[in-house]
Structure formats: C-alpha cells, structure tokens
Amino acid sequence: MAQFYGGPSYCETPADPALWTFPVEPFNTASNGVIVMFGLLGFYFVAKRAPRQYDLYLLCLLLTLTGIGSGIWHGLRDGQALFWEVRSGLFFLFAIVFCWARRLWSYPGAVIALAAFYFGFDASREIANNMLGIPGRWVAITPLVLGFGGVMVAQTAFRAKDAALTGGLALAAALTAVTFRTLDQTVCQSFPIGTHFLWHSFLSAGGFLGIITLIRLPAWNPGWFGGKQAAQQAAE
Numbered sequence: 001m002a003q004f005y006g007g008p009s010y011c012e013t014p015a016d017p018a019l020w021t022f023p024v025e026p027f028n029t030a031s032n033g034v035i036v037m038f039g040l041l042g043f044y045f046v047a048k049r050a051p052r053q054y055d056l057y058l059l060c061l062l063l064t065l066t067g068i069g070s071g072i073w074h075g076l077r078d079g080q081a082l083f084w085e086v087r088s089g090l091f092f093l094f095a096i097v098f099c100w101a102r103r104l105w106s107y108p109g110a111v112i113a114l115a116a117f118y119f120g121f122d123a124s125r126e127i128a129n130n131m132l133g134i135p136g137r138w139v140a141i142t143p144l145v146l147g148f149g150g151v152m153v154a155q156t157a158f159r160a161k162d163a164a165l166t167g168g169l170a171l172a173a174a175l176t177a178v179t180f181r182t183l184d185q186t187v188c189q190s191f192p193i194g195t196h197f198l199w200h201s202f203l204s205a206g207g208f209l210g211i212i213t214l215i216r217l218p219a220w221n222p223g224w225f226g227g228k229q230a231a232q233q234a235a236e
Helices: 026-030 032-049 054-076 079-131 142-157 161-186 196-216 230-235
Strands: none
Touching: 026 032, 026 054, 026 196, 032 054, 032 196, 054 079, 054 196, 079 142, 079 196, 142 161, 161 196
C-alpha cells in the first residue's frame, strides 16, 4: 500500500515521512484492536440474545470494519484505508440512527429521522467549519449527535428503562471520545503518545453500547430486517 502524506496528523505521527515504518503510530494502531473487539462482542451478543434482528449484524460488521480500516490507516498512513475507515464509521452512525428510530417510531418515522439527521449533519459541518472555524467533522457534529441521541434516549425510557440506561451511557462514551480527540494536539509536549487512542477506545465502547441498547429495545413494528419475533426476543 502506498503511504499517504495528507490527512490528519496526531501526536504520534512522525514529522519526517522517512520514519514512517509500520506501525507508524504504535498506540493509535494497537488501540484499533479495541474497536474490533467491541465489534466481535457485538456479534456475540446479537447472536445470543437477538439472532433474528438482522440489522444489528450490519452494525457489528460496520464497527469491526471501522477498526480494521483505522488500524491500517494509523499503521501505514494509507490513504485508501483512511477513506474506507471514515466511510464505514459514517455508515455506522447513520445506520444506528435509522435502526434506533425504527424501533421507536416504525419505518416511516425512521426514514423521517434519518433524513432529518442527514440534513442536520450537513448543516452542522457547514456552520462549524465555515462560520465558527471549528475543524473536523466529528467535533462539528457532536451537538447534533447529542441532541438526536438525547431525544431517542428519552423516548426509549418510556419503553425500556434498561435500554435507555445503556443508550445514555453510549452518548456519554461518545462525548468522552470526542473530548480526547480534541485534546490530542494540545498535549503532545507533556504526553507524547497523545490521546487519540482513547478516542478509538471510548467511541467504540459507545458504538457497542448502542448495539446493546437496540438489543434491549423491542421493535415498534418488526418486519423487514427484524423478523416477526424480534420484539419478543428483545424483551426476553
């Protein structure tokens, strides 16, 4: 794979590309094992507790692929890996919004929620990047994610308190992850390995908790992806 000399830099990124040998960023590379671990744990819990909720297998796959792509990116600084890592992470985000909304408001409500989230995503990036001068898509969309997530957690609480709890923990983990991602470039002098590896750890924990939330939340109108027994299985 060809090394890519663009893209974001982190505390661990050597300033001289001549030093870019695998793993280019050791801690950032290794921490992607946590993402893959949470993806595989997701597969285990879905297969054990909600085997007919087929949409959850897709979420687990996207989480796992994000970890693999991110590991290649940080290990080799390969541009194609960065491209696919970002896309799989975004697909996971949009997919979990749809899957969560489907369990709360059925398919029509999920389509409306996904469309609103998509337009909010574009608007958030435009406002943050061009009007407020805040770089980076993940920091830019944090208020949107917290807002949407907060609404869905509140709605979830009416249906399943345990699901609302893990949903709230998922949002807390995501916010912690964004905090560590933001801090990375500010602590390089005092903490040379930076904090980006904690972004990987906490964000993947949030993704895993999101999957557990959907396992615990009975579907409003199980059908296309959930199967006729999805709601009953999720409630057991």
